[in-house]
Amino acid sequence: MHRESLLNCFILLWSCAGFVYTSGATTLIADPRRHAPCSGTLSLACSFSAPEPPSHIYMSWVKETQPLCEATNEVVQHRGSEAQCHFDSKRLTLTVTLLQAGPQSQGAYTCKMRSDLGLNHTTTAVLPPAGCPGSFHHTSLENPAREQCLFYDVYPEAQVYWFSDSTNLTAFSTDNSSVRGASGLYNISSVLPTEGLPGDLSCRLSSHNFSRLIKTTSGPGPRLSFSTRPGLHWALLSAGLVQHSI
Secondary structure, three states: OHHHHHHHHHHHHHHHHHHHHHHOOOEEEOOOEEEOOOOEEEEEEEEEEOOOOOOOEEEEEEEOOEEEEEEEOOEEEEOOOOEEEEEEOOOOEEEEEEEEEOHHHOEEEEEEEEEOOEEEEEEEEEEOOOOEOOEEEEEEEOOOOEEEEEEEEEEOOOEEEEEEOOEEOHHHOEEEEEEEOOOOOEEEEEEEEOOOOOOOEEEEEEOOOOEEEEEOOOOOOOOOOOOOOOOEEEEEEOOEEEEEEO
């Protein structure tokens, strides 16, 4: 029994000494932070480096406490359908690609590594999108006369304001709604009764990331396009589209 205890202590000391010696020599490299896109894919890479090639390596990506994938040497296993992983054995890099990334993807993503040279981990913080202006649709309603502004796939949540020249008519708006979808993007709409109001009206979608001005003048509506850059005013006129930078 005494001999077995001594052997166990020896193995434990050898293992601990090896870990202390090699853990500082193993390095994981990953971006400290990334912004999620408004929609699409997002790839996070984690690279392992050491003074000598490992004979055995295990790497994984975890979101909070949810495993996404793992690679044992060159064999990759996925832990769900929301992400795909690729392991580059030459560069010792494990890359996870979020297939439907968006505002809902924000959080802490941890890359973990274990090998015969030691173990390590590093974290990439995925931040929400800087701003998603989304797309716009305007409708003129009748019986009674009303104007409706709808904004799709917006982030962060924003508010619709109504104006006639410099007069704020927002208090008269009705049917205001803001619905967050599974992707984390918002669909926002507002209706303004227009009976007795001048025809030159505008609706403005504003958040702390962007502001957009839409002129709802009568007449055939032109085609409309948007930039995804925050910090722009957009004016939709009956004759065409005018972009005003602020």
